[in-house]
Amino acid sequence: MGPRFRPHFETLHVLFLMVWLCMLFGAGMGAAVAFPQIKKLDPALPEYASFTGEHWKIAGGHIGNTLFVIADKAQIISAIGALLTLVLVMRARGLTAARGYAVARVVLLGLATAIAIYHVFVLSPKMMSTIQEFWAAARAGDMAKATPLQATFDSYHPASRLTLESTWVTLVIALLVSVFDAARGPAVVTAEPSTRRT
Numbered sequence: 001m002g003p004r005f006r007p008h009f010e011t012l013h014v015l016f017l018m019v020w021l022c023m024l025f026g027a028g029m030g031a032a033v034a035f036p037q038i039k040k041l042d043p044a045l046p047e048y049a050s051f052t053g054e055h056w057k058i059a060g061g062h063i064g065n066t067l068f069v070i071a072d073k074a075q076i077i078s079a080i081g082a083l084l085t086l087v088l089v090m091r092a093r094g095l096t097a098a099r100g101y102a103v104a105r106v107v108l109l110g111l112a113t114a115i116a117i118y119h120v121f122v123l124s125p126k127m128m129s130t131i132q133e134f135w136a137a138a139r140a141g142d143m144a145k146a147t148p149l150q151a152t153f154d155s156y157h158p159a160s161r162l163t164l165e166s167t168w169v170t171l172v173i174a175l176l177v178s179v180f181d182a183a184r185g186p187a188v189v190t191a192e193p194s195t196r197r198t
Contacts, residue, residue, distance in 0.1 A: 006092040010182040013085035017175045020078035020112075024168050027071035031064040038063070050141025053150070058138060061131060072124055075116045075167070082109055101181040108174035112167050119163040127156045 038060045045055045086109055090102060130153045137146035 003092055003094065006089060007182075009085050009088040009092055010178070013082060013089055014175065014178055014182070016078045016081035016085060017171055017178065020075060020082065021168065021171050021175065023071045023074035023078070024164060024171075027067040028164065028168075030067045031060075034063045035060040048138050051138040051146065052141075052143060053138070053146065057150075058135065061135075065128070065131060068124070069128075072120045075120055079113045079116055083113065101177060101184070104177050105174065105181065108170055108177060112170040112174060115163050115167045115170065119160070119167070123156065123160055123163060127153060127160065130156070 035056075039056045041056065043055050043059050045051075045058060048055055048058055051058070086105060090106075093102070130149055134146055134149035134153060137143075137149060
């Protein structure tokens, strides 16, 4: 895999980073738009007729949950694609004088991937399990069980928001560094002047 393939790998790498960013932004924006609108509508959900709490939160939760499940799947696919293409980029570029960019790209992508793994495989399953139990209790009208479950789910929100925002910021920086590094092109090594006397 010579240097001639590097532009192709760079393009694919940036594409995976962009998809990753867009999915996170889209999920966050969708939830930010949906919840206030649903709250204004103040719906009454027949399936949760026995639940005396706020139905708009349940309706918004179903929409938000779907958005973030899709985003989590996209995060894993994008992270794998970004990691693989970055490996190919590094192999194609060979040894260059500016290794700092390569190190920065690896560190940034590694950090974003680590945060995403924590969110998808540790935090999200806890939130999913809790909200499913809450919905079941709410449908049954079991307020004694539903109320603490809702409080537990709400307590996860700060950590979830922090991980998603941290991933997004890290990816923005990684994207900027990657585009600059790709546009910079391979380093040009100039030959040192000969010191041989004639």
